[in-house]
Amino acid sequence: MKKCHIAYLACTAALIGTGLGAAPPVAAHTLHVVHPGESIQKAVDAAQPGDTVLLTHGTYHESVDVSTPGLTLRGVGRGTVLEPATAASTGTTAPSTGSGTESGAAKDSKGSKGSKGTKAATSCAASGNGICVVGTKNHNVDDVTIASLTVTGFAKTGLYATEADGLTVRHVTAVKNGVWGIATEHSVHGLFRHNTARDNGDAGLFLANTVKEELGATDTEGTVVERNRLEGNRIGVTVRRLRNLTVAGNQITGNCAGVFVVGDENKPKAGFVTVRDNRIERNNKSCPKTARLDALQGTGVVLTGAEDSLVTHNVIKDNVGKSPLSGGIVLFKSFVGTTSDRNRISDNLLRGNSPDLVNTDTGKGNIFEGNSCRSSKPAGLC
Template sequence: MKKCHIAYLACTAALIGTGLGAAPPVAAHRIHVVHPGESIQKAVDSARPGDTVLLTYGTYHESVDVSTPGLTLRGVGRGTVLEPATAAATGSTAPSTGSAAGSGAVKGSKGSKETKGPKAATSCAASGNGICVVGTKDHNVDDVTVASLTVRGFAKTGVYATEADGLTVRHVTAEKNGVWGIATEHSVHGLFRHNTARDNGDAGLFLANTVKEELGATDTEGTVVERNRLEGNRIGVTVRRLRNLTLAGNHLTGNCAGVFVVGDENKPKAGFVTVRENRIVRNNKSCPKTARLDALQGSGIVLTGAEDSLVTRNVIKDNVGKSPLSGGIVLFKSFVGTTSDRNRISDNLLRGNSPDLVNTDTGKGNTFEGNSCRSSKPAGLC
């Protein structure tokens, strides 16, 4: 009987092996381990959707293009460092879409459409960015994660994404990059959590519809920026011509300005942005005037050309400067004449700013309620 039972099992196994009654095979997700001196790009190019490219401890002199959906590019912490391949890369001039454009589209300018397709994916990293996550207008790159590493010293942006859906960037340190620390355009459903962006030429975190065309604000479909540390940049976080986005629980200090929510004359207008429970302290670095924006110093949160946004339960202290945009929370009419309308500024704690609340906007329906503050322009907002 024992021999018969064994034979039966063998026959059953043989039948399953031929596919009779068998479940379809499931491809295993692979981990591609890369060490300093080896090519990250080669590992990324050989990875399949759902795979992880794991970068071990050390410094990599390389830029990387990612266009594989579901890919995770991960280091082992801040000790995994990406720097430019050559010293020349750090010396190149910032692009026209850099600090002037990133500071906020308070002065509009038209530009050419960006290149799409494989050439764009190839050129992004080569043009001075660190890590590029690049889809196309017709096909987003979905569910990419960049995590647990440092990107430092790139001429343009540390981590840049365009046409990305569901991008996650977490535990990334982006420092001393020429334009932006971490930036996205044409992207939705993003999550930016527990990152540090410091000493970048323009914004530590920059999120926009596009910087190359004049378009109305686009819906991010719920992008979240939370628990990041942003320090020593021109602007901590810039949200430009976007709708439906949340900034929560971030710490911003030592920038020229903490948060910018920026719109312009295009339709739909920027708005439906929630800025809540952030700590915004001593953003008193001085930055000169640009083609798009006045000199900056001592700005906590600035809304310009935005509508239907909520600024609530933030702690905003000691933001002091002599810029027209200085103050704890500032509603500022954009330089192209667009007003901010129906924004609610409520339940914030403001101390030591100069002044705490500012409203130089002529828009309708803006309200200041329940804020703990001591000074305002005009008087009576506290």
């Protein structure tokens, strides 16, 4: 591993005769460069907040735990590839149980590295995930950036994060991972932009409050899922038990279902989610029934158990299937009996879906208006 010391300094030259003192310098950060055959984990463990670990072009057979706030881990594009260390580590497809949520962090609550923390953090990567950004309730791993690389072939999740507020994931390609492509729990104010999630076992992008506890929806403080390409997954993007989040400008095609906004009986209720300006087409892959969900095929957008959400200005075409959840935009009463209330479905272009609009919910205040569509269940929604 090579290190390059790069100081991002403010101008320190004093203005002669002005009486003004020199501006204080900005702290220097370090660029850690890693080549194939070298250890990413060693570079990450050596990094301090604000440092960048740069992975050069090539394939790395390694899982990585990130526990340093403010760290950037990036490659040089899709040609920087992380794969499981051995064939045995790929295992079999694991159930969608939020692997790594109790992995711990590699630092104690004061931020100093310790052997106990390092051992705990290792469990996330060792359990079949690719990149893990894992904090604890006492030590969030905030403001981490993961960028410009590929994670593929992991038994569970390509990129998994928890207790990681302010996480940025951009230009990451997550392909053929057993459960989720990119997933977060217990994290707010995230940005997921220009990523590709393809052929993952469950959702390409999965964002939730938690999957191991029964809790009310979390306010994400404005998390954004924007301009991603999501194809060939079970579900393109799942938003589960969250509030105050935007899904915008994404290309979502070839999945069993495009977008799920999911709530349940817990309080506060899921909602205040905006789904806008997406192209959601031909999500006609067939996925069998699971313990939690009916068989899926031909589904564009589903709202279930959600309130005060907006689905607008999307192009939704040719989503056709025989699932109870099939249709272009589906308002569906949750499986635990919670209604969806005060949602607005407006100004969408829908063509060739079977049908274009569906409302099987008994909730109050839901509005369908201004949509360009040809078929609905019940009739009269277009």
